[in-house]
Amino acid sequence: MSRRVLITGGASGLGLALANAFLGRGDQVLIGDLAETRPDSLPDGADYISLDVRSQQDWDAALAHVRETWGALDVLVNNAGVATGGRIDVEAISDWERVLDINLLGVVRGCQTFTPLLKEQRSGHIVNTASLAGLVHGPGMSSYNAAKAGVVALSETLGFELAPWDIHVSVICPAFFRTNLHESLQGKDIAMEATAVKLITKAQMTADEVAATVLKGIDGHKRVILTDRLGRQAYWTKRLVRPAYNHFATKAGAKLARKTRDA
Template structure:
């Protein structure tokens, strides 16, 4: 059965891969992104809408569009996000405000906007793109970790809160994969951003591979969708072998400190 799907940040990266994967299944897809006009990257068999997740006006327009066009929504994918990285004494408060406004509050706005519709339907699935950084918290990425951990916490909370209305909620937590996310880096801590750039561009998994795993997780109504072996290892190591996790994270912090002193 064809589903009605709205994806934010759907013109590139994981959002675009998800849009193509849903459309390939025969689902109706509406892509939201920052461009005023339809980007060339968006497939012709999907609809497009300007949607800045920082703007409640844009969210209200998306809700009106979905009501008028489809009369309801089956899957909301809060995927839009930016990359950031920085040590606590280097990254600015303005960088913190930017990443929280997009990566966390952008997800909150989407959930708040569409939950009344999903409650009316007594059905629906909210899919929030977090990150492995929302589950395991390495040094030098405090703002990104905090935002993504907030998305995981929000998703778990809403999973319990909205279950009585037949609404499922999933948090997607991939490790690094090849995407254009590094293009959104613009903070003060250039050393950390160089590390993030290498991790993203040299990752072994593609966005299409991650999207395939995400769709399988959505089909199974998984609360936390881990997309790769590294993520599963890190997640379960932290949960079951906490001393080993602490040791690795401590070593990473010491390595980062040495780099800071050498800079």
């Protein structure tokens, strides 16, 4: 049965890969992104609206569009996000405010806006894109880790809160994969951002591979969708072998200190 799907940040990266995957299944897809007009990168068959996740006005317009066009929504994918990183004494408060407004509050706005519709339907699935950084908190990434951990906490909370209305909630927690996310970096900590660029651009997994795993997780109504072996290893090491996790994270902190001492 064809599903009606709204994806934010769907004009590139994981959002675009998810749009292609849903369309490949015969689903109806509405992509929301920053461009005022439909980007050339979008696949045939996908509808488009301009949607800045920082704007409640844009969210209200998206809800109106969904109600007028489809009358209902089966899957909301809160995927829009930016990359950031930096040491606590280097990264600016303005960088924190930017990443929290987009990566965390952008997801909150989406959930708040569409939950009344999903409750009316007594059905639906909210899918929030976090990161392995929301579960495993390495050094030098405090703002990004905090924002993504907030998305994980929000998703777990809503999973229990909305279950009485048969609304499922999943959170996606991928490790690094090849995407254009690094293009959104614009913070003060240049040394940390250079490391992030290298990790993203040289990652082995592609956005299409991550999207395929995500769709399987959605089908299985998984609350937490881990997309790769590295992520599963890190997550379960933290959960089950905490001394080993602490050892590796402490070593990473020492390595970061050596690398950036003169930066």
